[in-house]
Amino acid sequence: MIDTRQGIRKFANLGGVENRADRLIRFAVSLIVALLAAYLPEYEGLGSEGRATFFILIFAAGLWLTEAIPAFAVSFLIIALEIVMLGLIPGEEWEAFLSPWASPLVFLFLAGFIMASAASKTRLDIWIAKRVLFLVGNRPEHIMSGMILVTFTMSMFISNTATAALIVSILFPMLATMRPDNPYRKGLMLAVTMAANIGGMGTIIGTPPNAIAVGLLGAEAPSFVGWMMLALPPALLLVIALRFLLLKRYPSNEPLIDLGPLHGVDHTDDTSLVHATVPSVPSWKKSAVVLTFSVTVLLWLTGPLHHIPTTVVSFLPIVIFTMLGILEAEDIRALHWDVIILIIGGLSLGSAVSSSGLDDWIATLFAEQTLPLLLLVPIFAYLVVLLSNFMSNTAAANILLPLVAAVAVVVGNSSPVLAVVTVALSASLAMALPVSTPPNAIVFASGALKSRDFWMMGIVSGVLGPLVILGWIYLVSTFF
Template sequence: MKQQSKLIIKDLKSKIKDSVKHSVFKFIFSLLAAYFIAFIPNYSYLSYDASLMLFILLIAAFLWMTEAIPAFAVSFLIIALEILLLGYHNFDFDSSNKEWVYYLKAWSNPLIFLFMAGFIMAIAASKTKLDLWLAKRVLFYFGNKPNNILTGLMLITFILSMFISNTATTAMMMTLLIPMLKNMNKDNPFQKGILLGIVIAANIGGMGTIIGTPPNAIAVGILGDNAPSFVEWMIIALPPAVLLTIIFRWLILKKYKSNEDTIDIEKVKRVSHFDDSTSTFTKVPTIPSWKKSLVIIVFTITVSLWLTGPLHHIPTPVVSLFPIVVFTVFGIINTDDIKEINWDVIILIIGGLSLGAGVAKTGLDTWIGTQFSIDGLDLFLIASIFTFIVILVSNFMSNTAATNIILPLVVALVSSMGDSIVSYMVISVALCASCAMILPVSTPPNAIAFSSGKLNSKDFILIGLVAGLLGPILILLLLSIYI
């Protein structure tokens, strides 16, 4: 037994050592590649500060692509390099120099509070089981016919993903699906159809609002004063998202047709909480009715204020403070809940905003724009190239990181074409980042569904190809109507 334990420990140490070696190699490669591209060629009309910013942009891109260090750590590195290399010229740490403060402004960006409100509202809904209650109520309204069940599940997931992270939404929906799947015939292909329907609705539903997914927030941050409001974003993004979901529903029903006329959903009524450690369902802890009522009231007021912004003119980030303050003051959200917020995602967004700010401040965006002649090229073609690039990259890395890399380049290339064109390009790329789902690891919802054991890697290929090819076309065509 001791000998076996020693072998296990030795094997573990060897794996850790190899992992560290690979990470160090990737980091050094990223650093050297960025240095040689940024400084070795003699670029015409590129200022020294812009060269430094190009170096920072490249090292961030390489580190995000190679995953040499955690994605959020890259954001910290971006800000630190901007402060050291651009905030203090020639490392002159003069106490009167306040230029370095510019590169910390992303931390106080109003969007951070907007996204934080989304996380806190999600935790509040989960703690009071309102998300589960809503899902069960809607599901039973649709009945037990396979077609209707799929419609109900995709609708619930789509709506929740607009306001709650797609990861949390998918995890919650899986608690509903587990007893349902167990009551279905093992050879029923509809099992796969339901799981893929949840994945699709979770990924695409996030397109619908600014807080639905990080790429949306990054796009709004980069557009600044020209960014659409909360309700304007919904008017722009919901039509392609809804149309894509409808197309996918039709496709799933064709490919994964149920061999049962009805599906037993009665056990779903008793679903309360699924304990991963014991693989059993446990009873819902008693939740005071006043807490449930408070969460419902705050949710209703917050979303209503977000949707009616043009009427009362209260900025969306200011409205976001309402649920944050109420839930924390009244104890709905406690210290442990605050720790559960996906701070790594928020830090990743901050890194992207800081990267975009540095590119603009140093003039790197102007220089990049002059290096490529896009005069005479069709706007739809230019937009298509970037949207397909972001989908390709997002299939193999975080769509947040991919958006962080690509959006500053997009702005740099089309900044001279007018604010409306910039908005069209930036919003299109951000929305298309949500269409990357060809691999089990492409998105967290994919991974969660794959972990059920009901899906194979090849099952994601069809939905990934349809989303990756059809998604950009629908998004670009429908956005051209509004922008």
């Protein structure tokens, strides 16, 4: 039985040696590189505020890439540096760099975490996953389809880390009944991480890069439904293509798979699934979660009809679950606040890049190259895929999306939606290494896979995905 804490630890430890001296060296190198890059060359047309912001951007990128300090701590450092280097200049308002703490996106993401916590505490997530797997039957191709469906759908509203941990823990007892030489075991585990990563593309709350993109686009940002129209078709196309590829690469040498072990799985917490008798959850709590979840999602999807802001709808599960006692104080403390802080840091960094003029300066450099926007967007998309394979995709989005938005406006002389959404969605396609995403690390920690097993899926998704995404969004923006 897999312990998801083991997966997270492995994910962290694979990134580098957890040594204090080593961290100090990485911090110092990041600082020196940022200082040299921002202040040594003579940048024509870049003012003092732009240089300061360039320093903060390079410094943050170095810290995120080297993991010298925790990713969320970089967000605090970004805001502090912005206040000291930009906000204290006479005539500047330092409070502007704190405004992302009150961003509507923060409450939107908080609602997603709240709903995920309520589903987990009432064990509805396990019930849904088991129900789907029992419905599809015991043929290998049907099991993979059902597992991809439930993982993909859950990841649209629940973090891909929690979804992957849940599904892997449910599947692990079933994998134990298969023949050790059955290639399908690897295919099924890879399908979990693939569906968890790509499923997050589907909604604004599915993964942090989506929220960062919406925050940067401001008034031009697509609605909740609008985002799904842009993101779901390419995401579905990619998971269907990868499903066939995995079944072809890892065919089962057993015609039927025993689903019996799933009957004993009936409880989950933050660490693992246990096969034991646990206290039952009152039926009214389950009903309240189902009803609240359904109404919330329905209101999000029908926003153009009732005109209630998506963020206002987000308060519904926050208030109901806490008011009814479905979630207690300890449940709220256990939410992924570090992810929210990381998003806030990205929004603050984007604000500084824009207000300092750094975005216009960088966009002008690209404009001088006379490259068309439809060629520049794939370059940025592949760059975010490359970076996200070695660092947090949220951090990679924080670095690149403000620049992408500026380049789209200056070079394309048009709305930045196509470029920003394409690059944001591409950040979810990095899955070529065990350290690329937490779902990869969780699956890798199960011991069922080797590092090289991720290569094929990661290369295909990383190469094909950005082109599929760009093609669909360009089609929608041109003809609809």
